[in-house]
Amino acid sequence: MSRLIAFVFCIAFLFLAGGGVKIGMVLMALVFALLVAFVAYLLVRLFLGPPCS
Structure with a gap:
């Protein structure tokens, strides 16, 4: 994922x-x-921990 x-x-x-500001800003919003x-x-994974078996 990272x-x-x-x-x-x-x-x-x-x-x-490259000057594509609108597309770049949309992609930056996606990154955020x-x-x-x-x-x-x-x-969530830190607090829930591994599943118990």
């Missing part, structure tokens, strides 16, 4: 550097949403 976030961030940065979801997932 590699996907980094990949989308790099693509967004390239769009922003993915980061928030990933951190929430990590926090």
Whole structure:
């Protein structure tokens, strides 16, 4: 998941550097949403722990 976030961030940065501001900003918003979801997932996994068998 973190590699996907980094990949989308790099693509967004390239769009922003190349002048595609609208597409770059949309991709940056997607990166932010993915980061928030990933951190929430990590926090939930931290507090719930591994499943008991």
